Amino acid sequence: MSIALAHAPVLAPPPALPPVALRLEGVSRRHGVGADAVVALDTLSLSVRAGEFVCVVGASGCGKSTMLNLVAGLDTPTAGQVHVAGGRPALMFQESALFPWLTVEENVAFPLEMQGVARGERRRRVAELLAMVHLESFARRRPHELSGGMKQRVALARALAQRANLLLMDEPFAALDAMMRDHLHCELESLWQQTGLTVVFVTHNVREAVRLGDRVLLLSSRPGRLVAEYAIDIPRPRRIESPEVARSAREITDRLHEAVRDA
Amino acid sequence: MPETAAPRLHALAGDLDHVAARRAGAVPGDSLGVAGAGSERRAGAVPEDSRRGRAAAVPEDSLEVVAAGPERARGARVWAALWPKLAAVGLALALWELVVLSGWRPDYVLPGPAAVLGRLFADTMSGEVLVAAAITMKRALLGYAIALVVGVAIGLLMARVRVLRTAAGSLLTGLQTMPSVAWFPLAILLFQLSEAAILAVVVLGAAPSIANGLLHSFDQVPPLLVRAGRVLGARGLGLYRHIILPAALPGFLTGLKQGWAFAWRSLMAGELLVIIGHAPSIGVRLQFSRELSDAEGLLAWMIVVMILGVLVDGLVFGALERAVHRRRGLTGVHA
Numbered sequence: 232m233s234i235a236l237a238h239a240p241v242l243a244p245p246p247a248l249p250p251v252a253l254r255l256e257g258v259s260r261r262h263g264v265g266a267d268a269v270v271a272l273d274t275l276s277l278s279v280r281a282g283e284f285v286c287v288v289g290a291s292g293c294g295k296s297t298m299l300n301l302v303a304g305l306d307t308p309t310a311g312q313v314h315v316a317g318g319r320p321a322l323m324f325q326e327s328a329l330f331p332w333l334t335v336e337e338n339v340a341f342p343l344e345m346q347g348v349a350r351g352e353r354r355r356r357v358a359e360l361l362a363m364v365h366l367e368s369f370a371r372r373r374p375h376e377l378s379g380g381m382k383q384r385v386a387l388a389r390a391l392a393q394r395a396n397l398l399l400m401d402e403p404f405a406a407l408d409a410m411m412r413d414h415l416h417c418e419l420e421s422l423w424q425q426t427g428l429t430v431v432f433v434t435h436n437v438r439e440a441v442r443l444g445d446r447v448l449l450l451s452s453r454p455g456r457l458v459a460e461y462a463i464d465i466p467r468p469r470r471i472e473s474p475e476v477a478r479s480a481r482e483i484t485d486r487l488h489e490a491v492r493d494a
Numbered sequence: 495m496p497e498t499a500a501p502r503l504h505a506l507a508g509d510l511d512h513v514a515a516r517r518a519g520a521v522p523g524d525s526l527g528v529a530g531a532g533s534e535r536r537a538g539a540v541p542e543d544s545r546r547g548r549a550a551a552v553p554e555d556s557l558e559v560v561a562a563g564p565e566r567a568r569g570a571r572v573w574a575a576l577w578p579k580l581a582a583v584g585l586a587l588a589l590w591e592l593v594v595l596s597g598w599r600p601d602y603v604l605p606g607p608a609a610v611l612g613r614l615f616a617d618t619m620s621g622e623v624l625v626a627a628a629i630t631m632k633r634a635l636l637g638y639a640i641a642l643v644v645g646v647a648i649g650l651l652m653a654r655v656r657v658l659r660t661a662a663g664s665l666l667t668g669l670q671t672m673p674s675v676a677w678f679p680l681a682i683l684l685f686q687l688s689e690a691a692i693l694a695v696v697v698l699g700a701a702p703s704i705a706n707g708l709l710h711s712f713d714q715v716p717p718l719l720v721r722a723g724r725v726l727g728a729r730g731l732g733l734y735r736h737i738i739l740p741a742a743l744p745g746f747l748t749g750l751k752q753g754w755a756f757a758w759r760s761l762m763a764g765e766l767l768v769i770i771g772h773a774p775s776i777g778v779r780l781q782f783s784r785e786l787s788d789a790e791g792l793l794a795w796m797i798v799v800m801i802l803g804v805l806v807d808g809l810v811f812g813a814l815e816r817a818v819h820r821r822r823g824l825t826g827v828h829a
Contacts, residue, residue, distance in 0.1 A: 322722075324722065373823065
């Protein structure tokens with residue numbers, strides 16, 4: 232695995248800027264060999280500062296999920312390097328991936344148990360996390376008793392339980408209806424502001440990206456390359472139906488269509 | 495988000511969940527709404543809907559009420575599960591009696607249910623049934639326990655070592671489909687007419703099913719759960735202990751149940767073929783009944799075999815499966 236922890240701060244950025252939480256340097260990932268090989272990611276370089284909320288958008292097949300797998304350490308790049316500061320990142324999927332044999336609180340406690348956190352401390356932190364996602368009263372329920380939105384909130388609490396500095400999200404709200412998604416955007420935004428997490432949020436929904444991100448990165452398809460980058464300085468809290476969000480989203484969508492045509 | 499907005503959003507969250515939970519429980523109700531409000535009650539969508547709605551909306555306060563409900567309903571539930579079974583038994587006995595009354599065979603060859611059940615009762619009261627059942631069940635449990643250890647060991651090994659699976663996978667399936675009675679001539683040659691011969695065949699009958707069940711249940715573990723487990727910090731053996739084994743449990747239970755069915759059949763065949771005189775097992779009693787032309791006794795012992803099979807299947811494996819399925823919301827099959 233080529234994930235290296237942050238170097239000693241010899242070349243540290245000026246103190247005014249927060250340190251880099253994630254850096255990809257010329258990262259490529261090919262699947263398969265020879266003529267059948269598919270280049271999922273092509274010399275992708277990017278960096279994310281600590282505390283930043285970065286959204287990655289692109290058409291399907293742009294290697295968004297491949298990128299997250301590489302950052303999460305579930306896959307290794309064929310070329311280039313992935314630097315993650317401060318230990319293993321947390322990852323949330325499009326499906327909640329809750330363990331059906333465990334209750335809600337046991338699911339949230341799972342990463343703590345893996346880290347060897349003592350039982351009392353575990354219980355305290357699980358209660359705290361469930362309160363954060365407003366699911367205290369569902370602690371003893373099992374995943375199949377919850378709605379899709381509630382499951383994703385439990386998954387979010389479980390991801391936060393890892394106390395990772397970096398939270399990776401792979402289209403986490405894509406399977407939810409618009410109202411629930413809108414609500415979870417608010418919850419995620421407020422949690423991010425409270426905790427100072429760094430978030431890398433992958434989506435194919437440009438509006439969602441503009442609604443949430445400090446920065447939106449646009450990837451092209453096959454091979455996945457970084458084609459454009461947008462700083463979103465619309466003041467928070469934002470609303471997904473606001474004209475500013477719509478305007479930025481239109482601009483990015485046009486560029487996205489170009490990228491798809493060129494591919 | 496400004497702080498003043500937080501409580502309002504919180505309240506909204508509750509409402510949304512309520513709506514979502516209700517919708518999840520009431521899909522049929524929704525589609526019926528088009529047909530007309532009057533049809534909703536008839537369709538039976540309402541109890542499901544209200545149960546989920548209540549669970550989602552007022553979880554803490556309603557718990558006691560919910561707990562009191564099932565207590566009262568338990569008698570009704572047991573009866574609802576029981577009467578079709580009793581009716582089926584009654585029907586079978588009636589058909590049997592009809593065949594006997596038709597005079598197809600004389601009643602010293604095919605006695606009626608009354609005579610056989612009377613005999614069963616007498617043999618039970620004299621303790622003979624208990625002695626025979628104890629001998630047979632002891633063999634069954636011992637054989638099954640060995641098969642469980644052997645089967646799980648083989649299954650784990652083949653799941654971990656790919657080459658082994660490629661090499662021996664079809665052999666395992668071959669063993670599983672082979673009628674275990676076919677092993678008896680060899681087992682008798684190797685172990686003579688002994689307990690060991692019976693046990694060997696019981697193990698050979700059950701272990702491949704258990705191993706195969708474990709192997710297939712591993713194949714069916716959703717890869718997403720394994721990924722999630724790895725991201726959350728489960729590695730190596732921990733991944734097996736915390737993710738793969740629990741995720742595979744429902745499939746593994748099916749293998750265990752099938753293994754039991756094979757063990758029980760092998761055991762019955764074994765007790766009929768390998769007669770050990772000083773151990774009056776169920777098989778020995780069956781065989782002696784036939785040799786003495788004691789048709790009543792023979793049928794009574796057959797009923798013992800059937801009852802034992804049903805009891806183990808229902809009380810042990812059925813209960814295990816129901817518990818696992820209920821916990822995971824896989825109630826479709828057993829509802």
